[in-house]
Amino acid sequence: MPNKFSWIVLSIGLLVFSCDSNQIFDEYKSVPNQWNKDSLISFTVTPPDSTNLYNLFINIRNTNDYKYSNLFLIAEINFPNGKTVKDTLEYQMAKPDGTLLGEGFSDIKENKLWYKEAVKFDEIGPYTITIQHVMRNNGEVEGVDNLEGITDVGFRIEPATN
Helix, strand or coil: CHHHHHHHHHHHHHHHHHCCCCCCEEEEEECCCEEECCCCEEEEECCCCCCCEEEEEEEEEECCCCCCCEEEEEEEEECCCCCEEEEEEEEECECCCCCECCECCCCCEEEEEEEEEEEECCCCCCEEEEEEECCECCCCCCECCEEECEEEEEEEEEECCC
């Protein structure tokens, strides 16, 4: 009997947590073993309309192998008409005591990181978003060639709420 009860509880939990009506776009790309500094993670999005406002997020899944307290990224949006917007971003990935931030019960943590707020996609056609890491060790000029501990990089679009 406990096995049947456990199965029912697990099924209900999966249904509750898997339903997400807030998303317009939500996609992940896996990072094999290490994220090379020259490896661009790209997403192509065709927004549903040009009148509403949207919030943009970068999602990062990492393991305990991630050894930094922060994460530096360069994110670039290429518009359908050829315009490009490039941002250098910094995110906190750990508390001062070294405990990794993020959601998750296992050794994989998921971080939903704000990228842009109240964006209007006013051009018709596909937008391309590229993300790359630009991490450096303290006191070093050269960047980290291969970043360990990042398993997936994602991009998410949600309707902006008032």
